[in-house]
Amino acid sequence: MERYEADTTISYPCVGAAGKTGGWRDFKPVIDQSNCIKCLRCWAYCPEGAVLRGEDDSVSIDYDYCKGCGICARECPKKAITMERED
Amino acid sequence: MAIKDLARQELMHPGAGSCPGCVDLLSLRMTLKALGEKTVLVIPASCTASIECSYPKTPFQVPVLTMAFAASGAAASGVAAALKRLGDDDVNVVVWAGDGGTYDIGLQAMSGAMERGTNFIFICYNNEIYSNTGIQRSGATPFGAWTTTTWTGKSEQRKDMLGIVMAHRLPYIASASPSYIEDLYRKVQKAASIKGPKYLEFHTPCAPGWRFPMEQTVEMGRLAVECGAWPLLEAVNGKVEFNLRSKQILDGKYERKPIEEYLKAQGRFAHLFRPERDEKALAEIERWLDAEWEHYRQLASCGVAAA
Numbered sequence: 077m078e079r080y081e082a083d084t085t086i087s088y089p090c091v092g093a094a095g096k097t098g099g100w101r102d103f104k105p106v107i108d109q110s111n112c113i114k115c116l117r118c119w120a121y122c123p124e125g126a127v128l129r130g131e132d133d134s135v136s137i138d139y140d141y142c143k144g145c146g147i148c149a150r151e152c153p154k155k156a157i158t159m160e161r162e163d
Numbered sequence: 164m165a166i167k168d169l170a171r172q173e174l175m176h177p178g179a180g181s182c183p184g185c186v187d188l189l190s191l192r193m194t195l196k197a198l199g200e201k202t203v204l205v206i207p208a209s210c211t212a213s214i215e216c217s218y219p220k221t222p223f224q225v226p227v228l229t230m231a232f233a234a235s236g237a238a239a240s241g242v243a244a245a246l247k248r249l250g251d252d253d254v255n256v257v258v259w260a261g262d263g264g265t266y267d268i269g270l271q272a273m274s275g276a277m278e279r280g281t282n283f284i285f286i287c288y289n290n291e292i293y294s295n296t297g298i299q300r301s302g303a304t305p306f307g308a309w310t311t312t313t314w315t316g317k318s319e320q321r322k323d324m325l326g327i328v329m330a331h332r333l334p335y336i337a338s339a340s341p342s343y344i345e346d347l348y349r350k351v352q353k354a355a356s357i358k359g360p361k362y363l364e365f366h367t368p369c370a371p372g373w374r375f376p377m378e379q380t381v382e383m384g385r386l387a388v389e390c391g392a393w394p395l396l397e398a399v400n401g402k403v404e405f406n407l408r409s410k411q412i413l414d415g416k417y418e419r420k421p422i423e424e425y426l427k428a429q430g431r432f433a434h435l436f437r438p439e440r441d442e443k444a445l446a447e448i449e450r451w452l453d454a455e456w457e458h459y460r461q462l463a464s465c466g467v468a469a470a
Contacts, residue, residue: 087221092178094217100183116166120344121381123181123189125173133167141177145184146378159378 092141097124101144103159105137111156118148118157164345170196179222181214184377186367186384187288188214190341191259194286197351200225202255203242207235207269209261210295211288235260236272240281255355256283263293265364266302266322277331277360284354284361287324290369298372305392306451307444309374309431316434316444320451328362329398335361337397342384343407350397366393374430383428389417390425391452394459403462412456413463422452 174195265287411417
């Protein structure tokens with residue numbers, strides 16, 4: 077990535093600017109793939125972008141950065157996402 | 164516009180420092196998807212600034228100019244002028260300010276940039292409080308809401324910010340909600356396609372600030388629209404049109420849900436119901452809401468804002 081000289085402070089983009097935010101979770105979303113209709117609502121409504129959209133519009137969770145808010149489980153029209161307590 | 168048509172490209176890296184379930188971040192992620200890489204953001208003091216200023220790292224993949232609270236509009240004019248001089252006319256200059264940076268502290272700079280005709284989009288994400296500094300009241304806080312500075316409930320109604328902006332006679336003004344994500348996405352793209360100053364306002368429920376569980380953030384935004392506490396509208400060259408649920412309410416095809424459903428779902432209004440019902444405050448909320456919808460009806464029928 078191109079870096080600039082400047083007389084001011086510059087932050088540069090990176091994954092996990094606030095660390096591995098997945099560690100904030102109390103509950104983790106688990107997708108029942110057999111029930112998924114690939115409507116992508118979980119992907120669209122995840123604030124973090126931690127629901128990953130595959131080439132074929134299948135979805136999976138990026139557990140390194142998912143904060144476990146549970147919006148995906150509430151927005152899933154097929155109730156295919158359940159929130160399970162972290163060990 | 165369907166969810167499948169939303170851009171795949173992510174311009175926010177995961178692992179940002181926002182609270183879990185924050186729809187400010189959701190709106191930001193969607194806005195950047197809609198605008199694409201050729202975007203420069205100006206962000207005054209706000210929750211978003213704290214997401215962005217995790218020096219030396221940032222989750223943003225587009226250039227961001229962090230700005231003083233009161234100066235975002237002026238900074239946007241400067242950025243737009245510099246880009247014009249460099250011949251980079253096809254860059255979206257976007258201010259991303261909270262309700263404090265729009266309704267209160269950022270108002271004069273925003274108004275100035277609009278009056279100068281700066282080619283930019285001013286986006287206000289409205290969580291109805293100063294949430295970053297610890298839930299203080301703002302000009303956008305609704306009547307009756309608890310905050311740390313209105314601990315018996317706010318005694319004034321919120322400002323009519325859309326009315327103030329409409330008085331600037333902008334080519335495009337819209338209000339949206341991240342709970343209606345396709346609508347929000349479409350409005351951002353529409354704003355980007357129009358030259359001149361544009362104003363968008365997103366209603367972003369704040370789980371810690373409004374005192375409700377974080378998984379309900381998107382539902383709370385939807386409930387706000389269904390109860391009529393937030394309108395979805397757009398105004399092209401002053402012609403006001405309502406969208407989705409808000410249009411259905413005006414057309415009489417959908418009955419506004421009782422506002423108490425919305426109030427009871429949030430801890431910030433709990434004192435209106437416990438230990439006993441505050442009938443006076445609840446009646447004032449109903450009265451204001453009815454008056455507000457009468458005003459919306461006039462806006463929609465006369466078709467010209469702030470005429």
